[in-house]
Amino acid sequence: MTAAVYTARKRLKVLMLTKEFGGQPMWTMDIENYMGYQFITGPELMDKFDEQVRRFPIAIQYEEVTDLSQNTDGTFTVISDSGEYQAQAVIIASGKRPRRLEVPGEAEFTGRGVSYCATCDGPLFTGKNVAVIGGGNSALQAAIEVSGVAAKVYLISLHGYTAEPIVIEKLKELAQPVIEFSGYTTTEVKGTQAVETLIITNNETKEQTELTVQGVFVEIGLLPNTEYCQGILNFNNYREVVTDCRARTNIPGLFAAGDVTNGPDKQIVIAAGDGAKAAMVAYEYLLHKRGVRC
Template structure:
């Protein structure tokens, strides 16, 4: 059965803060645009329990912020299609085609805002206990461990934030930190250190996890003395960084060694009319505010490209 072919001005791929922002600007510019999202609106931000560094909000949650962005985009006439999986793309200077399960889109410009996903913990039994003690989203799975002992692996803001969140459910939270310092904000670290249910294990690294059907313990190693020991642990939540979701585009778009999309300051990639915004882009800082900024710039430049270059021909 052949798919319908649709011509469109702009396709935005990914509905995290960068993608939603781009959609808001595209809608206000009256472009014929479409925002494609394969999963849930909001991206990784939706999993944040508490957000205190987004301007205009003293404190909010990822769910609330994502919903507000979504509602704003819809109120401006944004066209958003959820859960229509992209099967393949063709991105060249002269032709841009996005094929989903349902349609084939021929578009004048593309903004890639697919974001990144958590890196898997580099332990032998990661796959065996995935979802059975090994997790990457405390908001999604933390409530499963009411009254249990859980671990958090990582050294940035995410690890600190999620440790605080998990302390609402768990009897005890162990932060397994391979160094003797954190890369997160001092305010967050102060909050963690003041929480009586959280213990920081400096200079320890997670080696593996064990159990029967579900995880029941973890093997850890001291990074200074090389001492190894087994500790009781019902679950471990990994926050050791992210990996960009760029596999669909690697044949067309220039990527960094780590797989992130390389752009200039206007979010332009090596292909004319193709932009990247948010966590999928190669950059130093990945915050909600920087993603929103990327989405704004990408949409404004894409509009100029469509009007001046494509429609002007």
């Protein structure tokens, strides 16, 4: 969204292709480190971004991009599930999506107890038992959030916590402590019409424990949305797009910004800054490219 605003301000003809507005911040309830706001929720912040985008002449198509290729003249073809588009330059800002457990029952009960967004679905489990899977910031924040509504919260981590100290501290200060299972692997999600139990396995003893839960929140990391541009771009070992300090990829005219890149820190403020930088570098590229009408 930031890249779209900055390119529109440069009087470029902008098309924004997206499945949905907001991305990962839509799953975040408490934001305390975005400049200008001492506290704001993710959906509230994205509403403000959305409002600003719509002040500019930006064409917006709610479509999923399925392929990206470079033409012989150096331009690009972008194919979505609903159309095909030509562009002189492309900014990839497709972010990341939740990583799945890939265990029996997970896919079957997704939307029927298995969730990847505590902010979105937490209130649905008021007064119920839930399990949160993971040991990073997102997992601990999810446990903190659902502890305010759930009857009981289990926190299952593979190798302890990797979250920031301030998040761990907040977890320890909860009025209703979570029940911690550190050093456990999630083995299976079970139920009939909806989730009923979760099977976890001790990594050392291999002993299995069956927890009675109605909700399972999977918070084990994210995967970059880069399938549509594989074969054209350089990726790192995490399938993130490799960029230089000016948001440039290995293909001239093709730029990338935000969490989809190999940038070391994944923060909203950094992603927004990346979008602005990519837009300005893309404008500079077009300005110096002969015969291009912006």
